[in-house]
Amino acid sequence: MNLADPSFTLLSIVLATLAGGLLSVALAAWLTYSVLTVMVRQLVSLSAGLLLGTALLNVLPEAFESGAAPAPLFATLLAGLLFFFLIEKAAIYRHSHHHEGDGHHHHHHFDSEQAGRAGFSVLVGDSVHNFCDGIIIAAAFIADWHLGVATAVAIIAHEIPQEVGDTIVLLNAGFSRQRALAYNALSGLAAVLGGVLGYFIVRPFEWLTPYLLVIAASSFIYVAVADLIPQLQRRLAWRETASQLAWLGVGLVLAALVAGGHAHESGAARDHDHAAPTR
Secondary structure (H helix, E strand, C coil): CCCCCHHHHHHHHHHHHHHHHHHHHHHHHHHHHHHHHHHHHHHHHHHHHHHHHHHHHHHHHHHHCCCCCHHHHHHHHHHHHHHHHHHHHHHHHHHCCCCCCCCCCCCCCHHHHHHHHHHHHHHHHHHHHHHHHHHHHHHHHHHCHHHHHHHHHHHHHHHHHHHHHHHHHHHHCCCCHHHHHHHHHHHHCHHHHHHHHHHHHHHHHHHHHHHHHHHHHHHHHHHHHHHHHHHHCCCCCHHHHHHHHHHHHHHHHHHHHHHHHHHHHHHHHHHHHHCCCCC
């Protein structure tokens, strides 16, 4: 199996984006309908650890070892963090809605109509998000197969809590369980489209790969620091706090193990390439 073979890289991208788009939706549906209150907090902690570990131990080192100048990469990281801040700001304003008794005069069934519109808005936004995730996964696989696997795992982990939220929004908007699952699955397939297009767009311009990796890292860091970790900053019993730290640690350890394996194999490959044959 040649990990550098372009056809194998494309197959890996398709399989990883399928897993990211459909597996996360299926797991989110299962959590929503069965063990939601038991597992979501642990998933948030695990996701935060995986995202931070993947960004800081895998993705950013790969980008900075590419030979690109550090200053533009740091500028890209800063721009990425600001970009995701603005995107989330726009989403907050877009999804703000009125409540009954707010003094506004609306026709009958206005709330149910608005809820339905909000459901479709969430689906559109999630599709765009999944499409971008697909491009990120493609860039990671093009840079290194092991990095692609680590990036896909991190994306799947952080997609699950998000898909849980999306599923709840759709159910509250009046979607049936089957319809919510079907629409979420279609939205998840946007990741496959992003991955395939990303492969054909990024591969001819591989000099862009380090910058795309930095943008991916900025996404992971922003989601972890701005969205996930604040959910954990609550006064809890010591057992729950210990559980949070343990799951956060599991995410970091998993990312560190991937980083260690990647570094070992990269070093072995460099030693093999530089070894001079003896006659």
